[in-house]
Amino acid sequence: MRAGSVYVWLIVALVGGALVFVALASSSPLGGALGAVGMAVSAVGAVAAAKMFDTMRPHLLRPRLSEAQADPRAPKVFLRSFLRDSERLTGHGIPASSDSFWDRYWTLEDLLCRELAATGPVVAIGRPDEKLPQVGALRLYVDGENWRPVLKDLLDVASLIVVRADSSAGVLWELSAIREGGHLHKCTLLLVGSDGLPMGQADYLHFAKILESQLGIEMPVAGWNSWYVVFPRGAAAEALASKKPWSTRSELLQVTRTMLQRFGGVS
Numbered sequence: 001m002r003a004g005s006v007y008v009w010l011i012v013a014l015v016g017g018a019l020v021f022v023a024l025a026s027s028s029p030l031g032g033a034l035g036a037v038g039m040a041v042s043a044v045g046a047v048a049a050a051k052m053f054d055t056m057r058p059h060l061l062r063p064r065l066s067e068a069q070a071d072p073r074a075p076k077v078f079l080r081s082f083l084r085d086s087e088r089l090t091g092h093g094i095p096a097s098s099d100s101f102w103d104r105y106w107t108l109e110d111l112l113c114r115e116l117a118a119t120g121p122v123v124a125i126g127r128p129d130e131k132l133p134q135v136g137a138l139r140l141y142v143d144g145e146n147w148r149p150v151l152k153d154l155l156d157v158a159s160l161i162v163v164r165a166d167s168s169a170g171v172l173w174e175l176s177a178i179r180e181g182g183h184l185h186k187c188t189l190l191l192v193g194s195d196g197l198p199m200g201q202a203d204y205l206h207f208a209k210i211l212e213s214q215l216g217i218e219m220p221v222a223g224w225n226s227w228y229v230v231f232p233r234g235a236a237a238e239a240l241a242s243k244k245p246w247s248t249r250s251e252l253l254q255v256t257r258t259m260l261q262r263f264g265g266v267s
Contacts (some may be wrong), residue, residue, distance in 0.1 A: 073120035074159035078137040081168040082127045111135035115256045160263050161187040167210050176215050185233035198242045200223050227255040
């Protein structure tokens, strides 16, 4: 599929719009029928163009491995359950009125990595069976169980480790590797639930109990309704709170910038 296909359908949409305009300006009895045809053509063209662009985004927007390898800055590592990869923010409870239209069609990872990548490359372990990488963090693909030593090497050199909170076995192993490797001070937990909002009290307390009982990681006592938890060296964990229930994607980006400042910008 080529980018030209998107432009073709955009032209179709414009033609449909032109037909509607002509119909409105026409006094002919056929004006109504022409307008209806124009609206239908315009809608089909716009929807087709949007669908094609969505399919092509990984080709057009994904970061290049060569660029990341040439970047002298230390990488950031983004860890998450593979099941979270395709989650969109659309309809996940975040009011859309205060955010741009296009933000509704990006995944949470897309949104975050646009901010994180401003101060260095962002890398993640790729899902082995995916045919095309997600847009967001640069994917590294590793065969079989070799991903574990590769990830440990990444944790050693990372300037920042962002982990989307999850109680899956894979994420808990990654958090264990972070703690045992002495990297907790450069780790931040992203506490976003499946609704696109910060974890509520019940989900947070459940997750915090798992971390403390299984990994020995102590979370803030009242860390629910927070976007992030950070673990300063030699100090208690701290939560970066939201304004739930009125949290927005704009607020998430603002708190992400605050979080980055806590790590010295990690440039």
